[in-house]
Amino acid sequence: MRSKYIGILFVLSYLLTGCIPEQTIEELAVISGRGIDFTEDNRLEKTLNVIRFDPQSDDLYTTLTGIGDTLKGAREEASYRTAYELVEGQLNIEIFGKEVAQQGIAPYLSSSVRDALASDTMKLLVSETTAKEIFHSDSSKSKTIGNYLDTLINKEVEEGKMVPIVVHDFTRRTETIGQDGILPIVGLRENEPRIVGIALFQGYRYVADITLHQGTLINLFRNKLANTPMQITLPREPFKKYIVEYGGRDKGNSKNDNNDEISFHLRVVKGNSKTKVKDVKNLTYHTDIHLKVDLMEATETVSIKNSHVADIFEREMEKEVKAEYEELLKQTQDAKSDPFGYGKLYRANTKDGKLTEKEWREKFPNIHVNFHVHVELMNYGTIK
Numbered sequence: 001m002r003s004k005y006i007g008i009l010f011v012l013s014y015l016l017t018g019c020i021p022e023q024t025i026e027e028l029a030v031i032s033g034r035g036i037d038f039t040e041d042n043r044l045e046k047t048l049n050v051i052r053f054d055p056q057s058d059d060l061y062t063t064l065t066g067i068g069d070t071l072k073g074a075r076e077e078a079s080y081r082t083a084y085e086l087v088e089g090q091l092n093i094e095i096f097g098k099e100v101a102q103q104g105i106a107p108y109l110s111s112s113v114r115d116a117l118a119s120d121t122m123k124l125l126v127s128e129t130t131a132k133e134i135f136h137s138d139s140s141k142s143k144t145i146g147n148y149l150d151t152l153i154n155k156e157v158e159e160g161k162m163v164p165i166v167v168h169d170f171t172r173r174t175e176t177i178g179q180d181g182i183l184p185i186v187g188l189r190e191n192e193p194r195i196v197g198i199a200l201f202q203g204y205r206y207v208a209d210i211t212l213h214q215g216t217l218i219n220l221f222r223n224k225l226a227n228t229p230m231q232i233t234l235p236r237e238p239f240k241k242y243i244v245e246y247g248g249r250d251k252g253n254s255k256n257d258n259n260d261e262i263s264f265h266l267r268v269v270k271g272n273s274k275t276k277v278k279d280v281k282n283l284t285y286h287t288d289i290h291l292k293v294d295l296m297e298a299t300e301t302v303s304i305k306n307s308h309v310a311d312i313f314e315r316e317m318e319k320e321v322k323a324e325y326e327e328l329l330k331q332t333q334d335a336k337s338d339p340f341g342y343g344k345l346y347r348a349n350t351k352d353g354k355l356t357e358k359e360w361r362e363k364f365p366n367i368h369v370n371f372h373v374h375v376e377l378m379n380y381g382t383i384k
Contacts, residue, residue, distance in 0.1 A: 028052075031088045032061075033146025035131025036071070036108055037097035043067055046074035047135045049146045050082070051090065061143045063135050071108060092150035093123045094167075095131040095186060101199065101206035109171060109204070122167045123153050126199040126206055128187030139192045152195065153184065160228035160268070161212070162195075163219045174204060177355050178343025182218060185209065200337040203357065208335035214328050217321075218339050220289065225271035230293075233263045234316045236300075244303045265297040269378055275342070277349045283367040285342060289321060292376045304380035313380075318373040325371045333365040342367055 033049035048064045066078025096105050105124075127134055134145060141148045156162040162184060163169075170181040180201050187196040198215035200208040216230060236243075236259055270292040278284045295304070295313075304310050332339060343360040346367075347353055 030090045031146075032090050032144075033093045033095070033135070033149065034091065035095040035097065035127070035135055036100050037130045037132050038099050039067055043069055044071055044074045045132065046071060046078060047132045048075075048078055049135055049144070052082075063143075065132065090146075091122050092146040093125060093153075095125045095127050095134055096206075097127050097130040097132070098206070099130075101126045104203070104205040106204035109167065123150060123165050124167055124170055124183050125149065125153075125165075125186045126183050128185055128196060133188065134186055134193055137188055137191055137193065139188075141193055145193060149186065149193065156184075156195065160219060160223070160225040160271075161216045163215070163222060173341075174201065176344060177357055178338065178345070178347050178360050179341035180337045180339050182210075182215065182339045184215075200332060200335050200339060202335065202337045202361070207337055208331065210328065210331060214324070214331075217324060217328055220268075220271050220291075221273050221275075221287070221340050225268045228268040228271065229265070230268050231263060231265050232317060232320055233261050234313075234320055236260055236262050238312050238316055239300075239302050239309075242303050242305075242309050244301050259300075262302065263299045264295060267294045267296055268292070269294055275340075275345060277345050278370075280346065280349050283346070283363060285345070285367060285369045287325070287369055287371050289325070289371065289373045290376075291317075291321070291374070292378050293317075294379050295377065304377075310377045310380045314375045314377055317375045321373045321375070322371045325369075325373075329369055333367070336361050336364060338364050342369070 030051045031048050032051055035047040037045045037047070039045050045065065045067050048066075050062055050064060051060055052062060062082075064078040064081050066074040066076065066081070068074035068077050094108075096108070100108070109124075135142060153162065153165065157164055163182060165183055170183065173179055173181045180203070182201060183199045183206075184195045185197040185199050186193055188194070189196065195212065197212060198210045198218075199206045200210060213231070216228070219225065239262060268291055271290065273287060273289045275285055275287040278286050304313060329340075338360065343355065343364060346360070346363070347355040
């Protein structure tokens with residue numbers, strides 16, 4: 001019943017926005033999410049998650065599918081399957097099937113960018129398989145997939161774990177020479193829709209995957225973080241003397257001594273980065289990463305009773321984050337996708353400021369970045 005009331009509010013917000021012709025609410029099916037796939041014969045298949053206001057029904061949401069040679073044709077075919085008028089006033093998400101994203105999503109974004117009602121807040125995602133699979137899973141969340149993924153992504157963005165992914169942010173970054181966009185990948189886990197990774201794009205074409213944690217590292221590079229959850233795994237050996245039993249005794253020998261690593265869950269109180277071009281000719285950069293963190297939990301009980309042990313943690317985390325950035329840079333270079341925007345900095349430091357996309361695709365795999373990471377542990381004690 002709660003989802004029904006939420007859906008009604010969405011419809012009302014659509015009707016009350018701007019100067020639009022008078023419409024009867026009972027005659028509308030408001031699209032909250034849509035997916036785009038290819039059929040076996042290479043036509044376009046459009047899946048729509050819609051909100052219908054029907055006082056006689058407890059089921060406010062439904063899913064429609066249409067096939068056509070164009071998106072408009074597929075939408076028109078889908079409209080034949082409902083007695084309601086399809087409108088796009090509350091379009092929250094658009095999911096591109098994997099095959100569509102790999103071939104390039106530019107042809108399908110132009111109408112979204114032009115649509116004043118849908119384009120400001122609509123979020124873009126890539127499906128791990130097909131968009132249709134996400135819309136038609138047996139999960140109860142799939143019935144309200146547009147609203148569900150919109151809420152989920154808003155939470156991840158607010159916590160700093162994900163970069164903003166609304167359509168205008170993505171297209172603006174993609175259209176700027178020397179940087180590329182990224183989008184979340186949605187998949188099914190135990191038949192539940194989940195954000196399972198991050199898609200790297202080369203222009204408008206999906207070319208490679210990275211992890212959600214690596215997506216957070218990109219967000220730290222692009223934006224300032226505050227109160228952002230993060231997990232990191234460090235070597236166990238430097239902390240071995242400071243691992244304690246639950247009774248408080250220092251461990252001499254432990255059943256966990258064969259473990260090589262300890263995972264720490266922490267909160268980034270404050271995080272930021274700064275990058276400079278050190279040598280334009282030799283494509284050399286210097287990136288400083290600053291992190292102030294609080295330890296929240298660990299897979300073993302670690303006693304950090306003094307600044308000496310805190311220094312060990314800071315040093316080990318600095319090495320780990322540096323290694324993670326170096327690995328992430330290598331992955332993006334292999335994909336010839338620059339989500340950091342090093343090319344934009346390169347262009348700003350050349351005399352004429354001229355750079356073509358083709359030129360940067362050739363240069364980016366050869367850039368050198370010296371990552372310097374500084375970690376400050378804000379609070380410490382016994383971390384369980």
